[in-house]
Amino acid sequence: MNTTTQPTVSHKPVMVGQVLRALAVQPGGRYVDCTVGGGGHAEAILEAASPGGLLLGIDADPRALQAAHSRLARFGDAALLVEGNFRDVQAICSSRGFDPVHGILFDLGLSSLQLAEEGRGFSFQMEAPLDMRFSPQQEITAADIVNTYSEKALADLLWRYGQELHSGRIARRIVRDRPLETTTQLAETVEKAVGHRYRRLHPATRTFQALRIAVNEELDNLAAALEGSRDLLGHGGRLVVISFHSLEAAIVKNFFRQESHDCICPPDVPVCVCDHKASLKLATRAAVRPAPSEVEANPRCRSARLRAAERL
Numbered sequence: 001m002n003t004t005t006q007p008t009v010s011h012k013p014v015m016v017g018q019v020l021r022a023l024a025v026q027p028g029g030r031y032v033d034c035t036v037g038g039g040g041h042a043e044a045i046l047e048a049a050s051p052g053g054l055l056l057g058i059d060a061d062p063r064a065l066q067a068a069h070s071r072l073a074r075f076g077d078a079a080l081l082v083e084g085n086f087r088d089v090q091a092i093c094s095s096r097g098f099d100p101v102h103g104i105l106f107d108l109g110l111s112s113l114q115l116a117e118e119g120r121g122f123s124f125q126m127e128a129p130l131d132m133r134f135s136p137q138q139e140i141t142a143a144d145i146v147n148t149y150s151e152k153a154l155a156d157l158l159w160r161y162g163q164e165l166h167s168g169r170i171a172r173r174i175v176r177d178r179p180l181e182t183t184t185q186l187a188e189t190v191e192k193a194v195g196h197r198y199r200r201l202h203p204a205t206r207t208f209q210a211l212r213i214a215v216n217e218e219l220d221n222l223a224a225a226l227e228g229s230r231d232l233l234g235h236g237g238r239l240v241v242i243s244f245h246s247l248e249a250a251i252v253k254n255f256f257r258q259e260s261h262d263c264i265c266p267p268d269v270p271v272c273v274c275d276h277k278a279s280l281k282l283a284t285r286a287a288v289r290p291a292p293s294e295v296e297a298n299p300r301c302r303s304a305r306l307r308a309a310e311r312l
């Protein structure tokens with residue numbers, strides 16, 4: 001019996017009621033969960049869409065899909081699970097005749113399952129190789145970045161994706177200490193670099209976030225996926241995104257803002273030359289936050305922000 005690799009943790013889906021409302025789930029509807037993970041949101045969507053509802057769930061992580069498979073087994077053919085990158089959402093759905101759809105959900109980042117899973121390297125609190133890939137198909141691991149990037153490239157990455165104020169100091173120390181092969185080696189190196197400059201946050205938090213975003217090309221994938229999703233939605237269909245940090249939120253906000261306006265010419269252009277036509281209408285004016293009671297029960301959701309738009 002293998003007792004070392006299976007996490008005992010389960011992933012609690014965040015803001016489930018708000019997600020169902022934002023998606024305006026209706027019986028018989030067709031939905032895409034681009035980050036199906038352990039299947040928590042997917043299960044709630046399928047229940048609300050019954051009878052006759054269908055869901056296509058995508059995840060880059062085959063182990064997450066296994067969990068979703070067990071959780072959604074009772075829905076039979078109404079749940080279709082696909083291993084893939086959500087940046088290809090349009091091709092994945094269209095090639096399976098899942099087009100147009102009534103709603104698409106993104107619950108970004110990583111799940112509690114992935115954070116707790118041994119050997120994945122997402123957590124600085126557990127000794128593991130510096131991997132951090134969502135998908136085993138990806139070639140570049142966090143160790144590749146940490147051990148091959150120049151000091152300047154590392155500092156830029158930590159600044160850009162981790163908003164790390166001590167990026168230069170940490171990059172210098174990484175270059176001095178490498179090769180670094182494990183999460184705890186990296187966490188110790190960061191601690192040596194920044195000392196106790198962070199009071200409430202573990203000093204390695206931002207470094208780990210930056211590396212995970214870079215390894216999985218999270219921001220580029222999100223931008224591409226939003227475009228593809230918009231084109232999959234039928235008239236009145238809903239696009240719902242839950243983000244967990246300001247870099248993701250900015251991409252979603254900008255996309256929604258741009259796509260909810262006709263002309264997107266710069267303000268100093270006197271006559272419109274862009275010919276851009278709005279394709280979305282905002283369904284949430286401001287980001288929706290989890291209720292205080294949910295944050296108390298599941299502190300992981302405290303930074304969740306939900307935004308939704310409707311296809312015109």
Ligand SMILES: C[S@@+](CC[C@H](N)C(=O)[O-])C[C@H]1O[C@@H](n2cnc3c(N)ncnc32)[C@H](O)[C@@H]1O
Nearest residue numbers: 013035037038039040041059060061085086107
């Ligand atoms: C926060 S979890 C989703 C949890 C899920 N909503 C649930 O209820 O269990 C995010 C999931 O998105 C997946 N993911 C992240 N980036 C992805 C990408 N570019 N393509 C496909 N899946 C991705 C991760 O592997 C992870 O399983």
